[in-house]
Amino acid sequence: MTSLDHELQQRLSALREQGLHRELRRIDSAQGTQILIDGAVLCNFSSNDYLGLANHPALKEAAQNAVAKFGAGAGASRLVCGSLAPHHQLEETLARFKGTEAALAFSTGYAAATGAICAVAGKEDVIVVDKLVHACIVDAARLSGAKLRVFDHNDLNDLEKILKWAAARPRTTGAPSRALIVTESVFSMDGDIAPLREIVELKEKYGAWLMIDEAHATGLYGKKHCGLAEELQIADRIELQMGTLGKALGASGGYICGSRTLVEYLLNRARSFIFSTAPVPAAAAAATAAIELVQSAEGEQRCRTLRAQIESTAKALERLAPQFAPNLKAPVAKPVAPLSAIFPLLIGDERGAVSVATALRAKGIFVPAIRFPTVARGSARLRITLSASHSVGDVQTLVRALDEIINHQS
Numbered sequence: 047m048t049s050l051d052h053e054l055q056q057r058l059s060a061l062r063e064q065g066l067h068r069e070l071r072r073i074d075s076a077q078g079t080q081i082l083i084d085g086a087v088l089c090n091f092s093s094n095d096y097l098g099l100a101n102h103p104a105l106k107e108a109a110q111n112a113v114a115k116f117g118a119g120a121g122a123s124r125l126v127c128g129s130l131a132p133h134h135q136l137e138e139t140l141a142r143f144k145g146t147e148a149a150l151a152f153s154t155g156y157a158a159a160t161g162a163i164c165a166v167a168g169k170e171d172v173i174v175v176d177k178l179v180h181a182c183i184v185d186a187a188r189l190s191g192a193k194l195r196v197f198d199h200n201d202l203n204d205l206e207k208i209l210k211w212a213a214a215r216p217r218t219t220g221a222p223s224r225a226l227i228v229t230e231s232v233f234s235m236d237g238d239i240a241p242l243r244e245i246v247e248l249k250e251k252y253g254a255w256l257m258i259d260e261a262h263a264t265g266l267y268g269k270k271h272c273g274l275a276e277e278l279q280i281a282d283r284i285e286l287q288m289g290t291l292g293k294a295l296g297a298s299g300g301y302i303c304g305s306r307t308l309v310e311y312l313l314n315r316a317r318s319f320i321f322s323t324a325p326v327p328a329a330a331a332a333a334t335a336a337i338e339l340v341q342s343a344e345g346e347q348r349c350r351t352l353r354a355q356i357e358s359t360a361k362a363l364e365r366l367a368p369q370f371a372p373n374l375k376a377p378v379a380k381p382v383a384p385l386s387a388i389f390p391l392l393i394g395d396e397r398g399a400v401s402v403a404t405a406l407r408a409k410g411i412f413v414p415a416i417r418f419p420t421v422a423r424g425s426a427r428l429r430i431t432l433s434a435s436h437s438v439g440d441v442q443t444l445v446r447a448l449d450e451i452i453n454h455q456s
């Protein structure tokens with residue numbers, strides 16, 4: 047054994063002792079509400095494929111057509127010779143969908159966050175993030191070299207305190223002080239919603255900029271299903287609208303929507319965009335098809351189905367376990383957006399969460415435990431997610447299984 051392996055073995059043992067060790071589970075079927083693992087069909091309540099598009103015939107057909115016409119790989123970065131027609135179609139479709147001047151597609155949402163944040167903010171700036179933002183935002187903020195300040199989750203007073211401090215902060219260059227606020231619209235692990243309207247007002251009051259990550263809202267909220275910013279009618283006041291094409295949109299990739307100037311600047315400066323091979327044409331074409339689908343009558347129907355499932359599941363789970371409460375309280379004064387499709391069952395203890403997940407799996411339900419570093423230590427949970435493709439029977443099975451486990455009936 048090499049000394050590296052020896053050292054790594056010790057670190058892995060420590061992870062095991064803390065209940066934090068992870069491993070891959072091989073899925074032998076397409077993504078969906080029924081998945082095949084180790085020869086068993088399990089009912090899946092853990093994917094982000096909220097609208098059931100990942101295995102949708104329209105997306106598959108678009109991907110296949112793109113492969114037939116543009117090949118399997120893009121061959122180069124976008125700025126060299128990899129900027130294929132499907133990438134441009136995707137960006138035009140994204141900008142039209144979001145009602146922004148322009149859009150830029152990245153290979154992942156993670157790459158979109160790091161590329162955009164590091165391009166926009168630097169050493170002299172302050173980045174202000176909600177305590178619960180996704181790891182890609184934290185990583186980007188650190189990488190940017192900017193001063194990172196964290197405000198308590200959805201706490202507007204704390205945010206304002208930091209903005210006040212940032213506005214008064216002396217700068218070495220004499221240039222105007224800049225603060226970039228970054229938050230999610232629907233929080234990935236808690237399923238609750240940011241008070242975006244109030245955040246927009248604060249950022250305008252203090253002359254800050256705002257980036258919102260709509261990873262768990264794109265395709266789901268608003269009349270056009272653009273996201274929570276559309277639903278709250280504040281999209282045109284947000285400088286950077288970010289999201290992923292890999293969740294409700296069922297494909298793969300990330301995006302930034304905003305002004306033409308922003309997009310021109312990012313394609314010149316966002317390192318994760320510049321120094322990376324363009325996404326495969328199939329991914330771009332599938333994402334374009336998904337954006338068109340969510341705006342169609344079928345998209346509307348799928349959103350409506352999901353919403354009905356969310357409401358009935360929320361009622362059933364509320365009766366079952368008060369731990370589901372985080373998702374049941376909308377932190378905005380008037381709950382403009384309905385509940386999200388994310389239901390966190392907080393367990394706390396890492397090993398406890400794993401044992402509930404194991405018990406569910408024995409009952410044919412797949413919901414892996416979410417642990418540190420995805421969530422804070424001691425806040426391990428089962429993150430139950432719904433899809434428009436779940437049947438009423440699927441949800442009944444889930445609720446019955448949870449009831450048996452939580453109330454120790456089995």
Ligand SMILES: *Cc1c(COP(=O)(O)O)cnc(C)c1O
Nearest residue numbers: 154155156180234261290292299
């Ligand atoms: C999943 C996720 C991302 C990253 O998007 P990918 O396309 O999966 O890289 C970014 N932000 C949030 C909140 C997410 O949940």
